[in-house]
Amino acid sequence: MSLSAITFLYPAMLAGLMVLPIVWLLIRSAPRAPKQITFPAARLLRGLKSQRRDVQRAPIWQTILRCLILTLLIVAAARPVMNRNEFVQNNGAILIIVDNGWSSASEWSQYRSALDQIINKARFDLQSVYIARTAPEAAGATTWKLPDIVGPLSPRGAQDLIGRLQPRPWAADYFALSDLISNQQEMNTTIGSVLWLSDQMANPGKSELAEELLQIAPITVIEPTINDRMAVRSLIRSRTGLIATLSHNRSDTARTINLLARGERGSVLLRHNAEIAADTEQTELTVLLPSDIANAIQTVGVEGRESAATVFQTGARWQQRRVGVIVSSGDSPAVLSDRYFFLDRALSPYAEVIYQPLGKLLEQKVDILVATGPISGLGSQHKNLERWVNDGGMLVRFAGDSSTEIGNEFLPVTLRLGNRDFGGSMSWEKPKRLLDFPETSPFFGITIPPEITITRQLLAEPDPDILSKTWARLTDGTPLITSSAQNAGRLVLFHVTPWADWSNLPMSGLFVELWQRILPLASPSNPNSGELQTSLPPQSVLDGFGQAHQPDAMILPLRAPLATPTPRHPPGIYGENGQAVALNLGPFLGSLANDVTWPSGIDKRKITDHNQIDLAALCLIGALLLLLVDGLTLLAVHHVSLRRNRQSNAVTSTLIALAMLGTSTITVMLSSTTDGNAATLQEAALSPRLAYFETGVAPVDRLSQAGMAGLTEILRRRSAADLSSVDGVNPETDELSFYPLIYWPLVDGQKPFSERARDRLNKYLENGGMILIDSRDREVEPARLRRLLAGLEIPILDRAPGDHIVFRSFYLLDHAYGRFSAPIWLDARPDQRLDGVASVLFGGNDWASAWMLPEGREEMRAEDISPRQREMAFRFGVNLVMYALTGSYKGDQVHLPAILERLGR
Structure with missing residues (x-):
């Protein structure tokens, strides 16, 4: 560790080191022991014991130890920081611009590291944060727009938002961001610096936006350490195999890549090693393949570069x-x-x-x-x-x-x-x-x-x-x-x-x-349905990393001719059987060889792997340990019994108190420098809230969060259940026992749970937790649930009768209303130890889409839900939460006639 990497947030506190000489003199200023002089009459005093002890000078080792303890306390008060990231000066709020278009995906891990460092520094300097994104999002029924600039946020709130940021599989819109910033006059007067996470690729409007931002505040551009842009521009089927055309940035040296061809379910059919010559911006690769292997290719991509631009899907037109x-x-x-x-x-x-x-x-x-x-x-x-x-x-x-x-x-x-x-x-x-x-x-x-x-x-x-x-x-x-x-x-x-x-x-x-x-x-794998589709529905779409997933309600059908990928038409496969068309990002990209020309006055820095570390806690731990060593050594030297001597007991009590004080201080320091899980668990325990399982599919997670948040707001408006904000939980890592109801949307291709996650889920269900499992596709057969959730102790499920408690716990209903009107399945024989309350409910009604508030997240709303259907879905959601919170007390009403009859007797 280099001392140059350590910075003190409060260097004035180091002035306390000037008192060390005074402390040294005080410890060493005790009078010397008196000299012994032989006196004949002293024989008369032999055998007498004196109750007074002469003060002696402290040993040199003890003096050094105590001075070191004081030094550590003074240094801790000065808040030493290792690898301090001096991105900006502490003179106002920070505007963070995150380039989250397609080009950021391959280096997204570096972007996340830089964002964590920026937020960590803002936490140390007590700065507020604004966050702007450059990639547009879906909005309205058929359009899209750039997300609003979020802020001012506390560092903790900014950390939560950054954790949800993902690269998008389309281009950034710098002109729209320029309009957004120009309309934020209040923000422009409060920000003191701009941090722009971006690569070196030239894009329309990028340098112009930088010039406008320079009029507001100083700009620091933070770039990835690697400048290696690449896209698969085209893929042509030849008689002997395939021809792939790659577009990339220029480099002074040759580069070696692996071209991966994958078949159905992601199996690797081909790994072709190729070399990209120096000082070129386009490379054509010819690969010899048998016809049957070429027919089986579904995607062709570049190994090690996760981006929607480096994945080229073939579609139905590819098969010979x-x-x-x-x-x-x-x-x-x-x-x-x-x-x-x-x-x-x-x-x-x-x-x-x-x-x-x-x-x-x-x-x-x-x-x-x-x-x-x-x-x-x-x-x-x-x-x-x-x-x-x-x-x-x-x-x-x-x-x-x-x-x-x-x-x-x-x-x-x-x-x-x-x-x-x-x-x-x-x-x-x-x-x-x-x-x-x-x-x-x-x-x-x-x-x-x-x-x-x-x-x-x-x-x-x-x-x-x-x-x-x-x-x-x-x-x-x-x-x-x-x-x-x-x-x-x-x-x-x-x-x-x-x-x-x-x-x-x-x-x-x-x-x-x-x-x-x-x-x-004429599809050889799927016979023609006979009817042509003029509007091709999405079958699978790519995220920013080039990973395929199921489309959500925000993605619209595609019509010929193919258009540039947008939030409404991301790259993916559209249509069915022989009409399946592959919409790829690469063919619509311009030249990747040009680097952006930043205006003068912009500071450029590379992303580093060194995160900012607070050393104050380490100093306090060191001081506590040395204090314990000093106390134990003092007891050992003087041979004092800890059980009999009151003075020793007092010393012991003092040491214990100091240890507890130091431990609590360290805990406070650590909690102030990290965002730890303890605070989250404490909040979850003290404030009831709903939760949803994070699937890893960003559109599904956003939809789940919006739906559960809408249901929470409806509960707050219509009942006495004032629940806190919704949490997204992961059964692999998070504690589940604090949540009365967890919404679980199913996605295709989900990975099997680990043994630890299965134990957590089984324990949660055994102790009274409730899970609502949603297949979101009207498919409500419990056999399918068994296949997807193998290894979990799911009880036997049966179709809920019309008079079940869940249909009258708050509103009187006759169906589990959602976006769809499929039946709901639940425990056939609920555990009486849990008051007979079902622990697992399963359906396919896409409740999250129906529970979204009409006035929120307009771009995510499903268009096929009528106001009447949404209202009934809200009522079922209220009933479900009441059933989870209060159990089966409403079931007593079925015995009401018998109770009244007995009272009448």
């Missing part, structure tokens, strides 16, 4: 389909290469193309069949083809040449006889162009080149549902591409040929884009 082109058995390779040239060029980069007769293609179980005219061999394979389509296959058909008809079977629409010719010798019409694709089409969002023209087409008979079957149409409204569902399968018809005689569509890049949209609709 097997496309069978129906040909006649006598077609030669030369004919195939000539007739199917444009079709093969459009399909082969993204699918495995097979040219064979219909019977052999059906035997090979291809995903898509393509017929470029009349279906060859249909007569003998009619039933097999019909069965294949009904079971989920996709048949794509094209118009034949001018001399043949394609028939009237296996078509999505009814065709007219002949075909329509534009621009011919017998036609006054010019070649037609394409209209923009409708929203009901899977091609919606694709840009149509103006040079695409149609000279001939097959005409469809006007049906009542022709518009719903049309995927593409010409400027005159006639269909060009039609489709319809046939049971689980689908029929698609191009009203032109696949070669360039009727149109130049097959020669264009648009033809390739159309096939890129068609191929995913």
